[in-house]
Amino acid sequence: MIKLLLANLCRMKRSRIFITCLCVTFTLSAIFTYILIKISPTLAGWDKIILAMTAAPIFASAAFSMLFFGEDYSDKTIRNKLIIGRSRTEIYFANLFTAIIGGLILTFAWELPPAVVGIFVIKDFALSAESFALGILVCVCAIASACSIFTLASMLIVKRSSATAVVIALMAGAFAVTPTIKNKLAVPQTFEISECNADGTAVERVFEEPNPDAVTGFPRAALEAAYDLQPFGQIKQADDETRDRAVLPLCSLGVFTISTAAGAAIFRRKDLK
Amino acid sequence: MIKILRANLSRLWKTKALWICAAGAFVVNFINIVTQNISGGVYGGFVISIFISGIFTALFLGTDYSDGTIRNKFTVGASRAQVYFANLSASAVAAFVIAGAAQLVTALYALFAKKSPNTYGNVNFEMSIVVCVAAMLAACSFFTLMSMLIANKASVIVWAALITTDVLFLSQYLTSRLDEEETVYGSYYDESLGDYTEMHEYPNERYVSGTKRVLMNAADNILPFGGILKANSANTADIAFIPLYSLGTAAAVSVIGVFVFRKKDIK
Numbered sequence: 376m377i378k379l380l381l382a383n384l385c386r387m388k389r390s391r392i393f394i395t396c397l398c399v400t401f402t403l404s405a406i407f408t409y410i411l412i413k414i415s416p417t418l419a420g421w422d423k424i425i426l427a428m429t430a431a432p433i434f435a436s437a438a439f440s441m442l443f444f445g446e447d448y449s450d451k452t453i454r455n456k457l458i459i460g461r462s463r464t465e466i467y468f469a470n471l472f473t474a475i476i477g478g479l480i481l482t483f484a485w486e487l488p489p490a491v492v493g494i495f496v497i498k499d500f501a502l503s504a505e506s507f508a509l510g511i512l513v514c515v516c517a518i519a520s521a522c523s524i525f526t527l528a529s530m531l532i533v534k535r536s537s538a539t540a541v542v543i544a545l546m547a548g549a550f551a552v553t554p555t556i557k558n559k560l561a562v563p564q565t566f567e568i569s570e571c572n573a574d575g576t577a578v579e580r581v582f583e584e585p586n587p588d589a590v591t592g593f594p595r596a597a598l599e600a601a602y603d604l605q606p607f608g609q610i611k612q613a614d615d616e617t618r619d620r621a622v623l624p625l626c627s628l629g630v631f632t633i634s635t636a637a638g639a640a641i642f643r644r645k646d647l648k
Numbered sequence: 649m650i651k652i653l654r655a656n657l658s659r660l661w662k663t664k665a666l667w668i669c670a671a672g673a674f675v676v677n678f679i680n681i682v683t684q685n686i687s688g689g690v691y692g693g694f695v696i697s698i699f700i701s702g703i704f705t706a707l708f709l710g711t712d713y714s715d716g717t718i719r720n721k722f723t724v725g726a727s728r729a730q731v732y733f734a735n736l737s738a739s740a741v742a743a744f745v746i747a748g749a750a751q752l753v754t755a756l757y758a759l760f761a762k763k764s765p766n767t768y769g770n771v772n773f774e775m776s777i778v779v780c781v782a783a784m785l786a787a788c789s790f791f792t793l794m795s796m797l798i799a800n801k802a803s804v805i806v807w808a809a810l811i812t813t814d815v816l817f818l819s820q821y822l823t824s825r826l827d828e829e830e831t832v833y834g835s836y837y838d839e840s841l842g843d844y845t846e847m848h849e850y851p852n853e854r855y856v857s858g859t860k861r862v863l864m865n866a867a868d869n870i871l872p873f874g875g876i877l878k879a880n881s882a883n884t885a886d887i888a889f890i891p892l893y894s895l896g897t898a899a900a901v902s903v904i905g906v907f908v909f910r911k912k913d914i915k
Contacts, residue, residue, distance in 0.1 A: 403814070410821065434813075438806040445802055536710060536801035540665075540703045543809045547699065548676060555683040
């Protein structure tokens with residue numbers, strides 16, 4: 376598998392797709408950082424912004440993975456790997472690790488401009504070093520779990536264009552729906568009612584009433600699971616110190632394990648024609 | 649050109665991807681309405697449709713390259729301009745089918761929930777729909793240009809999604825800057841006084857004026873999403889001209905597309 380991984384990395388280094396993704400990611404990040412400073416010159420808590428911005432390179436990783444691994448099918452080079460005696464599992468895992476390495480490099484390229492601006496210009500940080508490190512860990516795990524999904528799609532859908540369309544549409548949908556899920560979950564379960572005396576001069580009693588707008592029961596559990604399991608939800612919570620963020624890497628690990636196991640199992644039975 | 653357009657439309661109705669995309673637009677706009685409101689359904693529905701039609705146009709027109717059928721069209725005597733405009737028309741029809749599916753949800757919701765979308769300032773609902781339809785045409789011309797000039801379907805999908813998202817963010821930024829009031833009412837911290845000033849009206853620092861405003865306004869009108877966002881915002885002084893901007897954009901992009909496509913080496 377090491378040889379396959381090295382071959383993949385060697386191809387990635389020279390790949391026009393990867394270099395284009397890298398350049399576009401870095402340029403867009405630089406423009407975005409510039410606009411962000413222009414809009415709000417007094418931005419505080421730059422470390423939180425760096426963590427929140429990690430959502431964007433997921434799209435770059437998706438584009439890279441789908442285009443890069445799709446070439447194996449379109450050029451039929453995937454059969455060469457099998458002919459020289461590599462097992463399907465080895466091919467799958469070599470591609471998975473390549474996708475993760477590519478995804479992390481793209482994330483680094485995306486984070487470089489805001490990090491430089493944050494460290495040398497803004498110099499305003501809201502999180503402690505440990506908390507920031509945990510946030511970074513959450514983001515890295517979220518990217519790894521996203522890459523496992525991209526690898527699954529690119530290895531199981533032969534048509535590169537269809538695979539790309541499906542993944543881009545799913546990622547855009549997940550990205551768009553995440554703030555809505557966050558807002559739904561943020562609605563308080565109860566609200567406080569103060570009852571005044573007859574002339575309205577003093578509060579007689581204060582009691583709590585269930586909030587009819589709050590999501591409860593099974594729908595809440597489903598929304599929480601969707602929020603914790605999908606990469607954009609995890610990244611949105613990466614800087615949230617009010618919750619137990621140590622759970623999030625475990626959620627990523629769960630998604631990673633299930634998608635990889637399912638992908639590798641189906642790929643072993645796939646007719647490669 | 650009519651024969652090629654007919655052939656394109658005939659292929660369009662049989663393409664499974666069109667109906668999958670239309671179903672996708674229907675479902676996504678349903679979620680959009682449930683989580684937002686009916687106005688979000690109308691304008692958000694058009695934004696969703698533009699995003700999905702970008703992906704569909706790349707898939708549909710890219711097949712001509714991947715199957716090599718684009719050469720058959722030249723073999724039977726069609727000119728490159730005819731092929732380009734027939735493809736543009738087919739992609740516009742597909743975009744309206746997708747937008748129709750998205751707006752079907754809005755219509756059903758409006759019917760059953762007895763709600764109507766909000767309109768602002770001098771914008772009436774019919775005018776805002778004209779603005780959105782013209783914006784879709786402008787977007788279609790961009791997608792057709794990309795699909796006709798880049799032979800790799802998957803790359804076109806990625807570029808279409810990337811450019812659509814970036815243009816959406818840019819339009820949001822431009823619209824929000826143009827929506828800023830010239831003056832604001834409030835107080836601010838005066839360092840010379842060492843205290844907050846009394847409540848009064850003072851110039852808004854974020855207000856854009858002069859040539860910069862004219863340029864930003866023109867850019868916002870030219871970009872497809874600018875029109876849609878303006879139709880749903882309070883800054884609507886030039887709303888009647890926005891469809892003209894969109895149609896002008898569509899015409900300019902198509903002329904550039906035909907010009908470059910005529911010189912393209914089709915292997």
